[in-house]
Amino acid sequence: xxxxxxITGAGxxxxxxxxxxxxxRGYETWAGVRKTTSREHLSDPAIRFIDFNYGNKxxxxxxxxxxxxxxxxxxxxxxxxxxTKCKNPDDFDRINYGFVKNFTEALVETEMVPKQFIxxxxxxxxxxxDEKNFTPIRPTDTPHPNTxxxxxxxxxxxxxxxxxxxxxxxxxxxxxxxxxERDYYLMMKSIKxxxxxxxxxxxxxITFIYVKDLVQAIxxxxxxxxxxxxxxxxxxxxxTSSQFRRYVATALGKRRVVPVKIPVWLLWVVSVIAEKxxxxxxxxxxxxxxxxxxxxxxxxxxxxxxxQNELGFSPQYSLERGVNECVKWxxxxxxx
Numbered sequence: 001x002x003x004x005x006x007i008t009g010a011g012x013x014x015x016x017x018x019x020x021x022x023x024x025r026g027y028e029t030w031a032g033v034r035k036t037t038s039r040e041h042l043s044d045p046a047i048r049f050i051d052f053n054y055g056n057k058x059x060x061x062x063x064x065x066x067x068x069x070x071x072x073x074x075x076x077x078x079x080x081x082x083x084t085k086c087k088n089p090d091d092f093d094r095i096n097y098g099f100v101k102n103f104t105e106a107l108v109e110t111e112m113v114p115k116q117f118i119x120x121x122x123x124x125x126x127x128x129x130d131e132k133n134f135t136p137i138r139p140t141d142t143p144h145p146n147t148x149x150x151x152x153x154x155x156x157x158x159x160x161x162x163x164x165x166x167x168x169x170x171x172x173x174x175x176x177x178x179x180x181e182r183d184y185y186l187m188m189k190s191i192k193x194x195x196x197x198x199x200x201x202x203x204x205x206i207t208f209i210y211v212k213d214l215v216q217a218i219x220x221x222x223x224x225x226x227x228x229x230x231x232x233x234x235x236x237x238x239x240t241s242s243q244f245r246r247y248v249a250t251a252l253g254k255r256r257v258v259p260v261k262i263p264v265w266l267l268w269v270v271s272v273i274a275e276k277x278x279x280x281x282x283x284x285x286x287x288x289x290x291x292x293x294x295x296x297x298x299x300x301x302x303x304x305x306x307x308q309n310e311l312g313f314s315p316q317y318s319l320e321r322g323v324n325e326c327v328k329w330x331x332x333x334x335x336x
Contacts, residue, residue: 002028006074009011009081011037014120017215018078019047024336032076032081041180054081054099057077057106064110071110076222079103079119085284089148096152101159104166116227118169118218121157123232124150125172129299134205136303141229147290157230168220170213170230174300177322178211179329183286188248188327192336194255196245199295200264205238207300210317220311232302235315247320251327268292
């Protein structure tokens with residue numbers, strides 16, 4: 001009998017790749033997606049869909065009991081649901097923390113706790129690192145997130161830790177990129193047009209993880225059976241913005257790209273205006289105060305030794321290889 005796995009947030013960028021890997025491993029794969037969510041990257045007929053009401057614990061509990069009665073419990077749950085930008089700032093807490101709280105408590109109450117509950121969090125939950133000596137951010141450092149997103153993710157992590165014996169695993173990736181991701185795509189699109197916008201004049205070291213390496217880390221955690229652990233994830237190498245620009249430009253065949261350095265104060269002004277304008281229009285803005293704090297941060301280096309030692313995590317994608325694969329996908333799908 002196949003092992004059963006549920007992937008929540010399956011309609012998102014990362015979720016689609018998790019579903020794909022689960023199917024390739026022969027899992028009975030359930031994708032948690034809303035009825036209004038695009039299923040463009042969830043076309044395999046073997047996928048089973050489910051739509052939970054995470055905001056209402058009573059309804060959620062009834063949904064779980066109904067599923068349990070008909071199909072049984074899941075062996076593994078990969079909780080990949082969350083928001084990175086919101087129209088209402090309170091939604092960060094409501095969704096990134098509140099939904100996790102409702103779901104995990106409902107799992108406990110319905111006796112549907114899986115062997116592992118793997119949640120994707122973020123390096124942002126630990127906040128700003130050492131921007132003077134550029135020492136790596138370590139799991140033993142005291143977290144001090146400086147964004148609403150990071151704070152909500154840390155709050156969700158603390159909730160998991162508070163559940164006695166709950167078999168959580170937390171993945172804290174740095175910047176995740178890959179095919180059909182949109183934030184790094186906008187940067188690549190800008191480079192295609194000959195400009196690369198850089199924030200601030202102080203040195204900055206940034207880190208990345210290709211989406212397929214993140215997915216492999218998730219399934220390595222399942223293979224190893226670890227519980228009540230958290231891991232920082234990155235390629236394991238830091239880059240400057242000029243190196244990123246060079247890889248993208250080369251992949252695009254772009255000979256000349258003009259780097260445009262934007263003063264931190266100017267980006268702050270633009271971010272505030274963009275955020276408030278989006279609120280008035282009832283939309284979300286890619287550029288906002290949270291995004292400003294992320295772009296302003298100088299040190300994104302993190303210590304991935306725990307993942308290497310405990311999971312056998314070994315990233316297969318250098319930034320150059322990952323960028324080449326991304327650009328190829330964007331071109332084939334007429335994004336670039």
